[in-house]
Amino acid sequence: MRRRTPPPPSPLPQLNGVDPVRVRLPAADGWATVRDHLVARLAAGDGVIDGMLDAGRIVDATGRPVARDTAYAPGMYVWFHRELADEERVPFPIEVVHRDEHIVVADKPHFLATTPRGSHVAETALARLRRDLGLPALGAAHRLDRLTAGLVLFTVRPEERGAYQSLFRDRLVAKEYEAVAPYQPGLDLPRTVRSRIVKERGVMAAREVPGEPNAVSRIELVEHRDGRARYRLTPSTGQTHQLRVHMSALGVPILGDPLYPVVTGPVPAGDFRRPLQLLARTLQFTDPVTGHRHRFVSSRALGAWSSYDDWAAG
Secondary structure, eight states, X not given: OOOOOOOOOOXXXXXXXXXXXXXXXXXXXXXXXXXXXXXXXXXXXXXXXXXXXXXXXSBOTTSXXXXXXXXXXXXXXXXXXXXXXOOOOOOSOOEEEEEOSSEEEEEEOTTOBSSOBTTBSSSBHHHHHHHHHTOTTOEESSOOOTTOEEEEEEESOGGGHHHHHHHHHTTOOEEEEEEEEEOOTTXXXXXXXXXXXXXXXXXXXXXXXXXXXXXXXXXXXXXXXXXXXXXXXXXSSOOTTHHHHHHHHTTOOOTTOSSSSSOOOOOOTTOOSSOOSEEEEEEEEEOTTTOOEEEEEOOOOOHHHHTHHHHHHO
């Protein structure tokens, strides 16, 4: 089996902890110049691409600026930094729980995306850690929802990233979450919930559908008071929004959830009053590189439980 040749290293440095965009020109006819292809592919308009080309902001593998009349060459790579919109700063710190020569384990706050995606690019856990720790090659081994707080594993060395990512793919990481939701006296807990969850592209909420289960969650009641309860959630699969969907299906949707059971729309930028009361509390795994057995615990507290009245009045 023929191995695919890896792309050349980027000739551009990171900018504010964010990697440049890499574009590989496909093996197809129809474009006379690199410019023509970028205009069609990026749908950015003639003026935007021309402005970037004229400013020398689009470069080839040698770092040489691409000109407007550079001929199209199938397989050619070009790089550029995207124009970043102003992002609302998440006013909460990200804590480093553990750092060694192989991994960084961070305790992410609510509202901070794990990696650049969509409108969240520079204001992400990955970009912050790259800047703060001086680790430009840092990468994420997995992702945690932007609205969920808690532990995230990052890798220091790119050549080791696959080994750590495989832990999550092969379900070799024991994860435990904590949630605050309404208390239902008649709800029979603990229980293991199994269902089939699908998340369609462009649709904000995931949903349960008939079919072979692909999502399994263990739900336990830890304690309750004044109509609220603290739950321990242990997923053995990793479907999008799995815990949120399962809690909602049980009739105890997690407090602060803008999607379940009813979609109320995205949380407005700058509104940090009602964080989703879901926390990735523990991560436990055997290090695939060192063989060490790791167990990390978040020090964060969910406001709807620790500061009951303050959260309710916020």
